[in-house]
Amino acid sequence: MRNPYQPSKSEIRLTSILHALSDPNRLRIVQCLGKRKESHCSYYQTLNVSKSTLSHHEC
Secondary structure (H helix, E strand, O other): OOOOOOOOOHHOOHHHHHHHOHHHHHHHHHHHHHHHHOOOOHHHHHHOOOHHHHHHHHH
């Protein structure tokens, strides 16, 4: 398993975060993570998005 890139705090830009969260699917995933911290990916299928869309936004 590869380690995902984790930027340092100084590399994070608010505009980039807000742009990413402007996608409704991604925003719902982040909201779910805020409530549940970690979940199996099948949990997010309840968001009524296709598997390919879900996979795209989880990466």
